[in-house]
Amino acid sequence: MAVFTPVSLDDLTQWLAQFNLGKPLAIKGISSGIENSNFFVTTEAGEFVLTIFEKLNFEQLPFYLELMRHLADHGVLVPAPISNKHGDILHTLHGKPACLVTKLDGTSQMNPKPAHCAAVGAMLAKMHLAGQNFPMQQPNLRGLAWWQATTPVVLPYLPEDSQHLLRAEIHTQEAFAASATYHQLPRGPIHADLFRNNVMFVGERLTGFFDFYFAGCDTWIFDVAVTVNDWCIDVQSGALDEQRVRALLDAYHSVRPFVEPEKIAWRPMLQAGALRFWLSRLYDFYLPREAEMLTPHDPTHFERILRQRINNPVPALF
Numbered sequence: 001m002a003v004f005t006p007v008s009l010d011d012l013t014q015w016l017a018q019f020n021l022g023k024p025l026a027i028k029g030i031s032s033g034i035e036n037s038n039f040f041v042t043t044e045a046g047e048f049v050l051t052i053f054e055k056l057n058f059e060q061l062p063f064y065l066e067l068m069r070h071l072a073d074h075g076v077l078v079p080a081p082i083s084n085k086h087g088d089i090l091h092t093l094h095g096k097p098a099c100l101v102t103k104l105d106g107t108s109q110m111n112p113k114p115a116h117c118a119a120v121g122a123m124l125a126k127m128h129l130a131g132q133n134f135p136m137q138q139p140n141l142r143g144l145a146w147w148q149a150t151t152p153v154v155l156p157y158l159p160e161d162s163q164h165l166l167r168a169e170i171h172t173q174e175a176f177a178a179s180a181t182y183h184q185l186p187r188g189p190i191h192a193d194l195f196r197n198n199v200m201f202v203g204e205r206l207t208g209f210f211d212f213y214f215a216g217c218d219t220w221i222f223d224v225a226v227t228v229n230d231w232c233i234d235v236q237s238g239a240l241d242e243q244r245v246r247a248l249l250d251a252y253h254s255v256r257p258f259v260e261p262e263k264i265a266w267r268p269m270l271q272a273g274a275l276r277f278w279l280s281r282l283y284d285f286y287l288p289r290e291a292e293m294l295t296p297h298d299p300t301h302f303e304r305i306l307r308q309r310i311n312n313p314v315p316a317l318f
Contacts, residue, residue: 231244
């Protein structure tokens with residue numbers, strides 16, 4: 001992610017003394033993204049990822065870290081938080097919350113084929129099922145309430161046709177969230193940000209999901225929609241690639257079968273997934289925070305996707 005809080009090798013040497021990981025050998029900032037400060041860290045014990053949290057606080061973070069530990073313990077491929085000598089997985093660095101997790105093998109697959117999408121779908125279903133007995137609760141902090149609060153902040157920056165689209169979609173989502181169908185949807189902990197750059201592969205073998213810091217409890221079908229909107233599209237137009245969509249949905253369905261209310265919710269949730277990231281990109285683009293390395297994303301990408309989901313047929317869920 002963007003580096004807001006620099007960390008030197010000297011800083012790291014003192015901080016790592018609380019772990020049984022030997023001496024630090026190298027640290028390198030990770031420049032992609034805009035939420036936290038992330039670093040690749042190499043020690044005598046191996047390679048890890050250090051995260052300093054710039055928005056989330058000490059009260060919020062146990063949900064994310066304990067969820068990752070729970071999923072790892074249940075066979076889901078995710079980074080495992082590293083405990084210090086006292087057994088703690090949430091730490092402090094430069095006065096901010098921090099954690100250290102295992103580094104996944106492989107690289108992100110930015111040009112996915114159907115086989116990659118199928119692997120993602122199957123692991124996402126496994127993740128949803130594994131989270132069913134996770135005892136902690138936290139809402140999706142980038143859900144409907146956040147959309148409603150953020151919309152008036154970004155509206156003044158938009159041309160008239162985009163303002164109309166945003167207002168109309170907020171109304172659509174408010175109505176659907178109040179429907180009987182919505183309240184019948186299966187739910188539990190979700191990743192909520194499972195983009196291509198948050199999954200690692202070695203060839204066609206999926207080695208893990210990471211970056212769980214937007215996770216929360218929400219509908220599983222919303223998580224599937226967010227994932228499809230990134231993994232299964234033509235990037236230039238935002239149009240769905242039916243072969244990749246089918247691969248991801250069929251693989252998911254084989255592990256955790258979809259239910260009838262999710263079939264009704266499928267298009268509204270695809271629109272919801274596009275709306276959520278259009279709004280966050282608008283906010284980060286027009287109201288950015290200072291950072292040592294900052295890469296704001298183009299908000300019009302998700303505006304195109306939202307228009308596509310509203311105006312074009314979508315492949316059947318099952």
